[in-house]
Amino acid sequence: MPDRRRLRLFDETIAHRVDAIADAHPWWPCRCGCDGCCRNLGDVPRATAAEWARVGEALHALDETARAVVHRDLDAFCEDPDRQPVGCPLLDRERGACRIYEARPLACRSYGFFVSRGDGRWCGLVEAALDAHPDEASAITFGNRDALDHEVRAALGDTIAMDAWWRSARPADAHSYSTSSSDSVGPLPSQWKRR
Numbered sequence: 001m002p003d004r005r006r007l008r009l010f011d012e013t014i015a016h017r018v019d020a021i022a023d024a025h026p027w028w029p030c031r032c033g034c035d036g037c038c039r040n041l042g043d044v045p046r047a048t049a050a051e052w053a054r055v056g057e058a059l060h061a062l063d064e065t066a067r068a069v070v071h072r073d074l075d076a077f078c079e080d081p082d083r084q085p086v087g088c089p090l091l092d093r094e095r096g097a098c099r100i101y102e103a104r105p106l107a108c109r110s111y112g113f114f115v116s117r118g119d120g121r122w123c124g125l126v127e128a129a130l131d132a133h134p135d136e137a138s139a140i141t142f143g144n145r146d147a148l149d150h151e152v153r154a155a156l157g158d159t160i161a162m163d164a165w166w167r168s169a170r171p172a173d174a175h176s177y178s179t180s181s182s183d184s185v186g187p188l189p190s191q192w193k194r195r
């Protein structure tokens with residue numbers, strides 16, 4: 001199966017869990033414009049080659065002005081990727097929205113709704129919302145991030161840090177982006193409802 005098809009299946013699996021939780025609990029805080037997690041990442045973003053290829057294609061599809069801004073922000077990020085807090089250079093800070101939302105990595109899609117070894121992969125807003133709704137919270141079936149990571153690695157290979165990806169994929173200027181995927185681009189998935 002082509003990597004792109006595998007990636008879409010993972011998109012769908014995550015979206016299914018996310019929508020089930022958010023639709024059943026209107027108080028869930030994750031929504032478009034809530035960008036605290038993108039401004040305060042726990043670590044440098046990592047994704048598989050197939051995911052970065054999709055991100056590169058989404059960057060290429062931006063208009064020239066936006067592309068130049070992201071190009072600049074990624075370059076700045078690579079100068080000191082470990083600087084805390086880690087803010088994602090793909091975030092449009094004015095709008096509080098991801099510039100490549102439809103192509104964002106799997107880790108971004110699952111954040112806020114998945115647990116790893118019993119710990120929530122989410123921010124304090126989600127924690128507070130769960131605390132405010134203890135009866136509902138105890139009945140929620142969260143996604144399993146460890147299982148997801150294992151399946152993604154098995155299907156798409158190891159992850160690559162954002163700075164390493166950008167150093168290898170960075171074009172000479174903001175007009176073209178190389179990607180490492182040989183799969184056809186196809187339409188980007190949009191199962192995740194914009195929040």
Ligand code: SF4
Pocket residue numbers: 029030031034035036037038111112122123124125126
């Ligand atoms: S994880 Fe937190 S900061 Fe991120 S979208 Fe959800 S509520 Fe907002």
Ligand code: SF4
Pocket residue numbers: 037038045088089090091092097098099100101104105108
């Ligand atoms: S890629 Fe987009 S969704 Fe993911 S951390 Fe960056 S701005 Fe946020």
